[in-house]
Amino acid sequence: MAAISLRGLTKVFATGVRAVDGLDLEVDDGEFVVLVGPSGCGKTTVLRMVAGLELITSGTVSFAGRVVNDVSPRQRDVAMVFQNYALYPHLSVYENIGFALSNQKVPRVELDRRVRDAASVLGLSELLGRKPRQLSGGQRQRVAMGRAIVRSPAVFLMDEPLSNLDAKLRVQMRSEVLRVQRAMGAATLYVTHDQTEAMTMGDRVAVLRGGVLQQYDAPRALYDHPANVFVATFIGSPAMNLYEAGLEAGGPAGTPAVVLGSQRVALPASGGQVAAGLAAYQGRKIIVGIRPEDLSLPESSASFASAASAASAGSPALSASFAPAGSPAVARLVADARVVEVLGSEQHVYFSVDATPVGGEGESAQDGLLAASAPNGVARLDPRVAVRAGTPSAERCGARVRPRGALMCRAGRKYHGPFGINVGRGHLPPVRCLRPATGR
Amino acid sequence: MTATLVPPDAADVHLAESRKERRKRERLEERDGVIPVQLYGLKRGTVSVMTSCCVLFAIFTLVPIAWIIVNSTKTQANIFGTFGFWFARPFEFFHNFRMLFEDVDDDGTYINWFGNTALYAVLGGVGATALAAFAGYGFARFQFRGSKVFFYIIIGALLVPIGAITLPLYLVYAKAHLINSIWGMILPSLVSPVGVYLMRTYIGLSVPRELIDAARIDGAGETRIFFKIALPLMVPGLMTVLLLSVVGVWNNYFLPLIIFSNNNLFPLTVGMGLWSQHATTSGDQNLYPLIVMGGLVTIAPLIILFLILQRYWRGGMLLGSIAN
Numbered sequence: 001m002a003a004i005s006l007r008g009l010t011k012v013f014a015t016g017v018r019a020v021d022g023l024d025l026e027v028d029d030g031e032f033v034v035l036v037g038p039s040g041c042g043k044t045t046v047l048r049m050v051a052g053l054e055l056i057t058s059g060t061v062s063f064a065g066r067v068v069n070d071v072s073p074r075q076r077d078v079a080m081v082f083q084n085y086a087l088y089p090h091l092s093v094y095e096n097i098g099f100a101l102s103n104q105k106v107p108r109v110e111l112d113r114r115v116r117d118a119a120s121v122l123g124l125s126e127l128l129g130r131k132p133r134q135l136s137g138g139q140r141q142r143v144a145m146g147r148a149i150v151r152s153p154a155v156f157l158m159d160e161p162l163s164n165l166d167a168k169l170r171v172q173m174r175s176e177v178l179r180v181q182r183a184m185g186a187a188t189l190y191v192t193h194d195q196t197e198a199m200t201m202g203d204r205v206a207v208l209r210g211g212v213l214q215q216y217d218a219p220r221a222l223y224d225h226p227a228n229v230f231v232a233t234f235i236g237s238p239a240m241n242l243y244e245a246g247l248e249a250g251g252p253a254g255t256p257a258v259v260l261g262s263q264r265v266a267l268p269a270s271g272g273q274v275a276a277g278l279a280a281y282q283g284r285k286i287i288v289g290i291r292p293e294d295l296s297l298p299e300s301s302a303s304f305a306s307a308a309s310a311a312s313a314g315s316p317a318l319s320a321s322f323a324p325a326g327s328p329a330v331a332r333l334v335a336d337a338r339v340v341e342v343l344g345s346e347q348h349v350y351f352s353v354d355a356t357p358v359g360g361e362g363e364s365a366q367d368g369l370l371a372a373s374a375p376n377g378v379a380r381l382d383p384r385v386a387v388r389a390g391t392p393s394a395e396r397c398g399a400r401v402r403p404r405g406a407l408m409c410r411a412g413r414k415y416h417g418p419f420g421i422n423v424g425r426g427h428l429p430p431v432r433c434l435r436p437a438t439g440r
Numbered sequence: 441m442t443a444t445l446v447p448p449d450a451a452d453v454h455l456a457e458s459r460k461e462r463r464k465r466e467r468l469e470e471r472d473g474v475i476p477v478q479l480y481g482l483k484r485g486t487v488s489v490m491t492s493c494c495v496l497f498a499i500f501t502l503v504p505i506a507w508i509i510v511n512s513t514k515t516q517a518n519i520f521g522t523f524g525f526w527f528a529r530p531f532e533f534f535h536n537f538r539m540l541f542e543d544v545d546d547d548g549t550y551i552n553w554f555g556n557t558a559l560y561a562v563l564g565g566v567g568a569t570a571l572a573a574f575a576g577y578g579f580a581r582f583q584f585r586g587s588k589v590f591f592y593i594i595i596g597a598l599l600v601p602i603g604a605i606t607l608p609l610y611l612v613y614a615k616a617h618l619i620n621s622i623w624g625m626i627l628p629s630l631v632s633p634v635g636v637y638l639m640r641t642y643i644g645l646s647v648p649r650e651l652i653d654a655a656r657i658d659g660a661g662e663t664r665i666f667f668k669i670a671l672p673l674m675v676p677g678l679m680t681v682l683l684l685s686v687v688g689v690w691n692n693y694f695l696p697l698i699i700f701s702n703n704n705l706f707p708l709t710v711g712m713g714l715w716s717q718h719a720t721t722s723g724d725q726n727l728y729p730l731i732v733m734g735g736l737v738t739i740a741p742l743i744i745l746f747l748i749l750q751r752y753w754r755g756g757m758l759l760g761s762i763a764n
Binding site for chain 1: 654656657661673761
C-alpha cells in the first residue's frame with residue numbers, strides 16, 4: 001500500500017484559478033518523489049494540500065490507505081521543510097528542533113536524546129544554543145531539516161528547501177538531504193522547479209504543468225521517453241532542440257528521411273518494428289527532437305571548414321546523421337554557429353538552422369531582424385574542438401546525430417497550431433512519441 | 441556519520457559577538473548610514489529652512505513643559521509675580537511636593553487620585569492591550585464569516601467622538617449601576633479600536649503565515665501557537681498599544697467626569713480640574729503651586745513609561761527566521 005496516495009486531487013481557488021487538476025500520484029514507502037514544474041504549476045499547492053494547510057476542492061489524499069482529507073495538519077503526522085525555513089526566530093536551535101516533540105508531550109529525557117540525535121545527524125551539535133539569526137544560510141536550512149526529521153515522520157514534505165542557498169551549497173546539500181532521507185526511510189515528496197535537482201534526487205519524478213500531471217516516471221525514463229513536447233523540453237539542460245519537420249520516404253536503404261527546413265536527414269536502417277512505426281508517419285508533419293549532447297562534429301572534419309564545404313554555399317544548413325552510435329555518419333545537418341559558451345568540461349554551441357523551432361514553455365516568437373539571426377538550436381560539444389561563432393554564412397557547424405536523442409512526436413487529435421503545441425487551457429493534448437529503438 | 445558532507449559555513453563575523461560588541465557595531469553602522477543631504481539632491485538653503493521650522497515647532501511643544509518645571513519651584517506669589525521662564529527665590533519645590541499629600545479644602549488628596557489613575561491606567565491599559573492582541577491576531581491571521589465587516593465596524597468606531605455618545609453612555613451606565621464604580625471607568629478603557637487596528641497591521645507584517653503553518657505541522661494547537669510563537673513576535677507592537685492605551689486612560693478626563701461624583705474615586709485629571717476650579721472661584725491662596733506641581737507629577741510616570749518601553753522597539757525580530 002502506497003505511503004502517500006493522491007487520487008484526482010484538484011484545487012480550484014476562489015478566484016477561479018484551477019491550480020491543480022485531477023492529480024493522481026502514489027509514493028511508496030521510503031521513496032523519494034520529486035514534483036517538478038515551472039513556477040505557478042501548482043506543485044506547492046499539491047504539497048500544502050498533502051500537509052493539510054490547504055483545503056482540497058476534490059479528490060483524496062490518503063496516507064497508508066487512510067483518507068486524511070479532513071484531518072488537521074497536527075493530526076496528520078507529516079513533517080515539512082518550508083522554502084524559507086520558517087524557523088521560530090525567538091527560540092534557540094534546540095527549542096526549534098524540539099518544538100514538535102514538546103507539543104507531543106514527549107518526556108524531557110527522550111526529547112533531549114532525540115533532539116541531540118537529530119542535531120548530530122545534521123552537524124548542528126555545536127549550535128544548539130544559538131538563535132536562528134546567529135546562523136548562516138546553510139545552518140538555517142539544516143535546522144529546518146532537523147525540525148522535520150526529529151519526529152521520524154512517516155511522510156516527509158519538502159518545499160524547495162534548497163532554493164535559498166547559493167549554488168555551491170545547494171549541490172552539497174542535495175546529497176545531504178538524500179542521505180538524511182535514506183536514513184529516515186520516510187516517503188518523501190519534494191517540490192522543486194529545478195530539473196537538475198529533480199533528475200539527481202528523485203527515485204521518481206512527477207512533471208507538472210498548469211496543475212496537470214504530464215509524466216510520472218524514473219528520471220532516466222523521463223529523459224529517454226518524454227511523454228510529450230513539454231517534458232521533452234523541460235527535462236534536460238540545455239533543453240532538447242525541437243523542430244517542425246516532415247517524414248518522407250527515400251533514405252538510402254528505403255528508410256524514411258526527416259525533412260528539416262531545406263535539408264533532408266536520412267534515417268539509418270533499423271529494426272523492422274521501428275521502421276514500421278515510422279512508416280505510419282510518412283507524409284505527415286512531425287516534431288523532431290535532438291538532444292544537444294547527441295550532436296557532434298563529424299569525425300571526418302577536425303574543424304568547421306570541412307563541414308562548411310559540405311554545405312551548399314550561402315544557405316545555412318546543418319547535416320546530421322541518424323546512424324547507430326559508432327557507425328559512420330550517413331547524413332548531416334549543416335548550421336551556422338552563432339554563440340559559443342565554453343564551460344570547461346564542455347562547450348555549448350548555439351546555432352541556427354533553417355527549420356522552424358518548436359517552443360517549449362513560454363518561448364515567445366521573435367520577429368523582425370532578430371528572428372533572422374537568432375540561434376534556434378544548441379549543441380553540447382567536446383570543449384577541445386575549436387568552434388568559432390560568426391554571422392550567417394561565416395562558419396558552419398556540421399553535426400552528427402546519434403539516434404538515441406532523436407525523438408519524434410505527433411500531435412493528437414485536438415490541436416490548434418500545426419502541431420497542437422499551443423493550447424490555451426494550459427496543458428498539451430496527448431502527444432505520442434516515437435523513438436527509434438536502435439543503438440542504445 | 442559522514443561529517444565531511446556537512447558544508448563548512450561561511451565565516452560570519454556577526455554570529456558569535458557579545459551584546460556589547462553588537463551595540464558598538466550597530467552604532468557604527470548607523471553612522472555609516474548617515475547620508476549628507478546634498479546626496480538627496482536638496483539645496484542647503486532648503487535644508488536650513490526646514491530645520492528652522494522643526495526647531496520652532498519643537499520649542500512650541502516644549503515650552504509648556506519648561507514652564508511647568510520652572511514654576512513647580514515657586515510660591516503662589518512668584519508664579520504670578522516673576523518671569524515665567526526663570527527661577528525665583530524662595531525655592532519651594534519640596535514644599536510644594538509635600539503639599540500634594542495633604543487634603544486641600546476637603547476635596548481629597550492628590551496621592552489618592554494618583555492611585556486611582558494608576559489603577560485605572562494599569563487595568564485598562566493592560567486589558568486593552570491584551571484584547572487588542574487577541575482581536576488583532578484573529579483579524580490578521582484568520583478568515584471567518586464577517587471578519588471584514590467586523591473589522592470595518594471597529595475602524596468605524598475610531599471615527600465616533602466620545603462627546604457624541606455621552607448621553608447614551610450615561611443612561612446605560614445608570615441602568616447598569618456603573619455610576620461611581622471603578623468598573624465604569626475600566627470597562628470602556630478595555631476597548632481600544634486603535635489598538636486592534638495597530639495590532640492587526642503589526643501582526644500582518646511581523647508574524648509570517650509560514651511560521652504559523654510550521655507550528656501547525658509541528659503539532660501545536662492554536663492556543664499554543666498564539667502564546668508560544670506569535671506573542672513573542674508581537675512584543676514591539678504590544679508595547680506601542682500598551683503605551684497608547686495607558687496614556688489614553690491616564691489622560692481621560694471626560695469619562696470620569698460624567699461617571700464619578702465621589703471625590704475619592706476621581707482620577708488625577710478630574711481631581712486637578714476640581715482644584716483648578718476652586719483656585720479660580722474661592723481664591724484660595726495656595727492652590728496654584730499645588731496645581732503646577734500636580735501637573736508635573738502627573739506627566740512624569742508617562743515619560744518614565746515611555747523610556748522603559750523604548751527598549752522593546754527594536755527591529756530584527758524576524759532575523760534568521762524567514763529566508764528572503
